Amino acid sequence: MEKTIVLASGNEGKAREFRAILEPLGFKIVLQKELGIDSPEETGKSFLENAMIKAYYAAEKSGMWALADDSGLCVDALNGAPGIYSARYSSVDGEHGDDKANNAKLLDDLKNVPNGKRTARYYCALCLVRHKDDPVPLTVLASWEGAIGYKEIGANGFGYDPLFEVTGRNCTAAQLPPQIKNLISHRGRALQALTYKIEHNLF
């Protein structure tokens, strides 16, 4: 029997990534907005807590399994900022900012930080719950090491990708082909770890 999972995200790009990996395992992915489900406030202190808040909310509203992700960028010279506020970093009203404004703010915040001190990493937390009171949510956290450059380079990806110089590769995340990014990125590896746990029934 095919199992349906509600994806607690409105992002079509993420939905595509999740479908590509989870549908071959026998899961059907529906977006929460297709079911008329809104998004809860992300009041958590960590990527993981925010992913849990979103997954439990979607499970409660849908009565189905629900999967949520929460991800962001932590810059060492900024003491971990923008962190869980990555999507709303340049925002003044607490709503999601746009990528251009977020990237501009990040460059400005780092304008006096020299090469070698601009290290950063992306994080992705995933949470899969089977019902609204699931005592053992399936969770993973993965990270991706890099450094923040001096200008936007590359047209793929989204968010801070044009500024994120991937450690060990002579390019930014926005210069990677999607299929390569999906293999090595924070979200790609989090999904691989989640898949492993689902396949081995590690709830």
Add this chain to the structure above:
Amino acid sequence: MEKTIVLASGNEGKAREFRAILEPLGFKIVLQKELGIDSPEETGKSFLENAMIKAYYAAEKSGMWALADDSGLCVDALNGAPGIYSARYSSVDGEHGDDKANNAKLLDDLKNVPNGKRTARYYCALCLVRHKDDPVPLTVLASWEGAIGYKEIGANGFGYDPLFEVTGRNCTAAQLPPQIKNLISHRGRALQALTYKIEHNLF
């Protein structure tokens, strides 16, 4: 430099287990009650969420790294109960019940459940945070398979251990010597996984 970790637990038995494993790694363990820190309400829906609530609370109150665990027993025939309510299963006022009353209630709930249908597992979630707003808490979840017997056997351990027949061993958890239990139990393996992550700096 020795790093101090506040243990968000009042249980001396647990403190002993945590000290035995973490002090050789250069950590000093203090109990939150030694610092005059109380316990927050455990309002989470999962072991992991409760561990996170307790760890963040202790980090906020102490300004130090904080470690919390939350654990319990899920019985398949009871649809996962007592689950996150394991410690207060027999309680009428929401406070922690005592082991004897909890075990008696569990036996009663299972009185019509035959051999072979009494499978269960212990879970242990751990959460370590480095400050009150840590965006990437270090978390682990481990489980331990068994079945619920028909009477209490054994004098070691605590909680449901005298009823918990360990899969693959001809005894209950309460019959295991502590050093063996600490190797193979849900909490022992969760601590081993946490240790691995700390040693490899997998935040």
